[in-house]
Each structure stands twice: as C-alpha cells, then as structure tokens.
Amino acid sequence: MQKDRTSEPIWTNAVFRATVYQIAAISIVALTAYYLFTNTTANLAKQSIATGFGFLSRESSFEIGESVLSFSSSDTYLKALAMGALNTIKVSLIGIVLTVLLGIFVGIARLSTNWLVSRIAAVYIEVLQDIPVLLQLYFWYTIFNNVMPSPRQAVIPFNGMVLCNRGVYFGIPADHPAFLWMGYAFILTCIVIFFIRRWAKKRQEQTGQIFPVFTVSTALIVLFPLAAWFVMGAPTEMNMPTLKGFNFEGGYNVSPEFGSLLLGLVLYTSAFVAEIVRAGIQAIAKGQREAAESLGLRSIFIMNLVILPQALRVIIPPLTSQLLNLTKNSSLAVAIGYPDFVSISNTTISQTGQAIEGVAIIMIMYLTISLLTSMFMNWYNAKMALVER
Amino acid sequence: MKYFNTLFILLSVALLFVSGIVSAGTLDNVKKKGFIQVGVNQGLFGFASADDKGEWKGLDVDTAKAISCAVFGTPDKLKFIPLSAQTRFTALQSGEIDVLTRNATRTLSRESQLGLNFVTVNYYDGQGFMVPKSLGVKSAKELSGATVCVLQGTTTEQNAADYFKKNGMAWKPVVVESTPAIQQAFFSGRCDCMTSDASQLAGLRTSAPKPADYVLLPEVISKEPLAPAVRHGDDQWYDIVNFSVLAMIQAEEYGITSKNVDAMLKTEDPEIKRFLGVTPGNGEALGLDEKFAYNIVKHVGNYGEVFDRNVGPSTPLAIERGMNALWTNGGLMYSPPFK
Numbered sequence: 001m002q003k004d005r006t007s008e009p010i011w012t013n014a015v016f017r018a019t020v021y022q023i024a025a026i027s028i029v030a031l032t033a034y035y036l037f038t039n040t041t042a043n044l045a046k047q048s049i050a051t052g053f054g055f056l057s058r059e060s061s062f063e064i065g066e067s068v069l070s071f072s073s074s075d076t077y078l079k080a081l082a083m084g085a086l087n088t089i090k091v092s093l094i095g096i097v098l099t100v101l102l103g104i105f106v107g108i109a110r111l112s113t114n115w116l117v118s119r120i121a122a123v124y125i126e127v128l129q130d131i132p133v134l135l136q137l138y139f140w141y142t143i144f145n146n147v148m149p150s151p152r153q154a155v156i157p158f159n160g161m162v163l164c165n166r167g168v169y170f171g172i173p174a175d176h177p178a179f180l181w182m183g184y185a186f187i188l189t190c191i192v193i194f195f196i197r198r199w200a201k202k203r204q205e206q207t208g209q210i211f212p213v214f215t216v217s218t219a220l221i222v223l224f225p226l227a228a229w230f231v232m233g234a235p236t237e238m239n240m241p242t243l244k245g246f247n248f249e250g251g252y253n254v255s256p257e258f259g260s261l262l263l264g265l266v267l268y269t270s271a272f273v274a275e276i277v278r279a280g281i282q283a284i285a286k287g288q289r290e291a292a293e294s295l296g297l298r299s300i301f302i303m304n305l306v307i308l309p310q311a312l313r314v315i316i317p318p319l320t321s322q323l324l325n326l327t328k329n330s331s332l333a334v335a336i337g338y339p340d341f342v343s344i345s346n347t348t349i350s351q352t353g354q355a356i357e358g359v360a361i362i363m364i365m366y367l368t369i370s371l372l373t374s375m376f377m378n379w380y381n382a383k384m385a386l387v388e389r
Numbered sequence: 390m391k392y393f394n395t396l397f398i399l400l401s402v403a404l405l406f407v408s409g410i411v412s413a414g415t416l417d418n419v420k421k422k423g424f425i426q427v428g429v430n431q432g433l434f435g436f437a438s439a440d441d442k443g444e445w446k447g448l449d450v451d452t453a454k455a456i457s458c459a460v461f462g463t464p465d466k467l468k469f470i471p472l473s474a475q476t477r478f479t480a481l482q483s484g485e486i487d488v489l490t491r492n493a494t495r496t497l498s499r500e501s502q503l504g505l506n507f508v509t510v511n512y513y514d515g516q517g518f519m520v521p522k523s524l525g526v527k528s529a530k531e532l533s534g535a536t537v538c539v540l541q542g543t544t545t546e547q548n549a550a551d552y553f554k555k556n557g558m559a560w561k562p563v564v565v566e567s568t569p570a571i572q573q574a575f576f577s578g579r580c581d582c583m584t585s586d587a588s589q590l591a592g593l594r595t596s597a598p599k600p601a602d603y604v605l606l607p608e609v610i611s612k613e614p615l616a617p618a619v620r621h622g623d624d625q626w627y628d629i630v631n632f633s634v635l636a637m638i639q640a641e642e643y644g645i646t647s648k649n650v651d652a653m654l655k656t657e658d659p660e661i662k663r664f665l666g667v668t669p670g671n672g673e674a675l676g677l678d679e680k681f682a683y684n685i686v687k688h689v690g691n692y693g694e695v696f697d698r699n700v701g702p703s704t705p706l707a708i709e710r711g712m713n714a715l716w717t718n719g720g721l722m723y724s725p726p727f728k
Binding site: 049050061062063064065066073138141142145146150165166244245246247249256257334335336337339343346347349350351352353354355 | 482498499502561570
C-alpha cells in the first residue's frame, strides 16, 4: 500500500527533512570554520606574526643526515620536507613488508602443535606487545650504540660487510648501466608472469591440467635479469666501504637510527599482526580443514586454497589498522635521530617560527599517507571479500 | 615529547582562535592574577631545572624571580611553565605565559616575524664543539668528514650547516630531539663530535661517564645572545622586564650585593640612593614600587651573584665570566643609567 505523497505537507517527508538537516549541519560547520580562520588570521596580523606558506620556497640552510635523494643546505624548505616524507615512506614501506611476513610467521608458529615453538611465539608476542614502542626504540638504539665498536675498531665478519657504531655497511656493485637493464628485465618478467598466471588459470578451469606456475615464475624472475646482466657485459666491479678519516665511505650504509627504528617498529607491530593472524585462522570452522583433508588435499593446499582465503577476510581489516599504526609510530623517529618527516618539520618550525603552517603540513601529510594505505587495503579487502552469488 | 609538543601547539592555536589577545595591560593582568606565568626550559642544568624537591633553580629562573620581585616585592609569585624549543614562542604569542626566560637567542626574524620583543641579554652564549680527547682533534677545522650529534630545536642545525659549508668540509648530522638520547648517543661514540651552545655543552659534559675525557674546541661559531622575551605591543611590561634584568647588572657595577644592600640604603651616593629607591622616581616611572631594585638585589642578588650561584666556576658547569663579565671588566654586561 502506498499513500499518495502529493497530499502530504512537505515537512513530513523524510527525504526532505534529512536534506534540510544536512544543509543546516554543513552550514554550521562551514561558518564555524570560516569564523575560526578569519579570527586567527586577524589575531596573527594584529601581533605581526608572519603567516602563509611562502617560507617553503626559501633556503632551508640545514643539512639532513640521510636522505633518499641528494640534499644540501642550499635547497628549499619544500625539498627538505619532501626528503623527510621520503624517509618516512621508506621506513614505513620496508617496515610494512617485514611486519606482515614476520607477523604471519609468528602467528602460524603460535598455532603450531610443537609445544616449544608455540611457547616461544607466545612469549615473543606477550613481551613485545606489552612494552611501549618508544621504550623499545630507545632500547635498540642504546644497544646499537653501546655494542658496536668505533669505526677504527670496526668488525668485518666477511669481505663486503662492516659493523661499527656508524651503522652496518655493505659492499654493493659499482654503478653500471647493466643494473638499469636488469631492472627493466625484472619489470618485464613481472608482466609476463602476470599473463602466464591468467593463462594457466584459464587452462586449468577448462582442461583440469595444472601448470607449475610457481616454479616457472621463479625460474623466469631469476633468469631474465641475469641474461640482461650477461648481455650488458657482466660487470663485477664492487663499491666497497673503506675507512677514510673519521668514517667509512662507499658501500651501502644502514644507519643506527634507521636500523633501530625499523627493528623496533617491525618487532612491536608484528606481535600484534601475529595475534591477528592467529585469530583469523582460528576463526575458520574446524570442519573446513577436515573436509579439505577428506578430499585428500596436501596440507600446503589446505592452507593456501581453503584456510587462508577465508582467514584473510577476518585478518585484513584489523591488519590495516596495525599497518597504519606502524606508519604513524614511525614519527617516534624524532626521539632517536632518524630524519623522518616530523623531525624535518620540527626543524623547519623552529627555524621559521611558523608553527601553525608546520603542524598543518604534518597533519595533511599523515592524513594523506593513512588514507592512501586505507584505500589500498579496502580495495584489497573488497577483492578478498566473500562474493555472494 | 613530540605528541605533547604537537598537542601544545594545537592548544595554543586554539587559544589564538577564540581569544582576542591580551596584548596590552600585562602588568594589570599579572597583578590581578597574583602571579606571573613564566616559560622556562624543561630542564637545563644551570639555567632552569627543577631539583629533587621540585624547586626551580638556574640563571633563567633567577631572572624570573627578579621580575617577580620588581612587580610583587617577593621572588615567589611565579608559576613556571616548562616549554620545549618548539612550543616556547607559540606559548608567548598565545598569551599562555607572560614572559619567556628560556635561553632563547635573540634574532631578527624572531623579533619581527614572531611578534616578540627581546629585552636585555642575560647570558651571552655561542655555539661550540665538544669532542672526546681520544679523537686527537685540536680545532673544529679538522672535523671534515665527521659525524656530528646535533640537539634539535634551536638555531644549532643552521649554524653548523653554515660553518661546515663556509669551510668547505663534508659532515653528517645526527639530529636528536631529546637530551637524554643525544647524551647516550654521543657518549657511546655514535658521533665524532657534538655541537650546541657552549653553555649546554658544559652542562652535558657533567653527565659524561668521565667528564675529563671530553674537551670543548676553541672555535665559537655563532653569536647566541640569550634574552628574556615578551609580546609585541605592551611597552610598559617590556620596560619592567627589561629593567629587572638591568637592575641586577647595575647592582653589580655599584658593588651592591644581597649581603650589603641594607647597609647601602644609608649611603650618601646620590646615584645609589636613586637606584635603591631612597630617592623616589624610578619606580613611579615604571609603574612599580620605588623599592623594586632593592627587592631584586635583596632577594635574588646582583648579576655576578646569580652567575656564580648557577653556572660559575664553583658549580659543576664551571663556566668563566668571559663575555658575561661587566663592561668594566672587559665583558659585555652594560646597563644604561638608572635615572
């Protein structure tokens, strides 16, 4: 039964009322924001405090300890902030990958039927979850600084690796165009593998024949870049760390700050991820595993084809929030001297005195990173979610 | 820490949002409240640090006490608000504090763009370098390629960058926000060298496992005139803070100390009579009690006493007067006449 809508007065219409409420709410928010903004600007002007983002194009006149791209004190504040952002992204990305791998490993170990393995995993989880992450960062930083010898007494476990309190140095292949071509070959291989997988899946659906995708992909991903390296002249020259003056030069350096930050964040967050993984696997009804076993599937297939696809649906949402936590916790870097985004912003704020703009930039930056991570994880979640037919 | 800083800046900004700023009439405000809100360092031995009984001590704290004496006649009408390097100016701008006595360097951009006025300098500092003796370095010019620990949040990073660039030397900064972390890093050998204001280096050295193993290099690479600051736009309050600092300097020049100030009241010297308020005039001009200078010297002491008590040779910091001596002794401490 549907009533004749035209005879009703308009304010009894639910859609109409909802729209009016929303317009009213938005107006109040907008007016408040406008009031706060104009009032602040007026107050700042009255005290002749500089405002605006003009400072971004001025010379930064400070140095950054480690940056992904080269930076000097004659570059602008904008570039300095970009270097800080890249450092944050670097530690977050590497941290996320390691955390997920370690978390899954520990989570599965926690469920192991081997008493010792599951106990060790339990102790790992409980200890690392319960100690504040800042304390853990200080701990690793202190360990790093106190245990490692000075550069002049550096430990060289084997040729091409140096341990000292300036960090860990690795010998790396010296610059050569061959490595660029290896990169291209790698990307090309990835695309080829993508198509092989599609083709293999289609063939299996049609004919039931299984194609060894994993073995073939591994072989391709090793052979293709290697072939590129050979074609380009097989360069073997190395860039080795050597002691010059106060410090080692050359090679690739993992600084104590970056190392402790990464270690602290990964160990801390992976404890949470392990629990999430365990919860996800335990959420799958026992009957699923038993049914798979009764079909005669190998245990690796049971995990990969039956348990994990279902468990992932439970795991992904809380995992997203843990990975966001890792990204945000990376701002604790400032306490142990890793030049992350917050550290660079702090220097910028104290040099320019423009705290409002500085804090605004920090907030926008973290909001952007977090929203991007969320978007990606939501997309992945939607892909993994139960498709109801 | 960092979250606290961010929160603090946000709160201060929130204050800017809602309040019309109290720019004029700080003296009346302070008198109505019954105390002065002072921004100090969170903990810098010799300048401002709370002892085990929670009492604030240091050169900057004594400067604040002098202001309290000038306004209220006693040194205890103070509320200390510990501030980090990032939050200090925002706190002053937003009216959170009435005066900032927190080893802040007076610079052109701070005085103009930040809406602050710095008063007379209460400590002349300069940025220096500290190295372990075992490094065998005798001059900062030999530091090419060094890893340098830098304490964040001042003009320090910029000065160091300028210095190394000017001398064409490569270097690698390790910039740390917290003092305990940088101490730990430096004394365990993470850096070849550490840079900060010379007074801070002297303070940090006292916490070394073996202080004698570390030396300050002779180079002073920057001018750091540390001065109390007030907001733009309240000239009366500026004068009061300014002459509170100057009274301590002038007292030392006259030879008036906290011990002999009562005897000095009976002097025949017309200048000292004017200074101590026996002959009235100065107090009224500032809008203060005629005895404001007397109260400062009586309760806090003259500049020399304050210096010796907090940072002088008999303290663990063991800093010589140097630039901070009176102009009559070849230093920079000079007060205009009190008349």
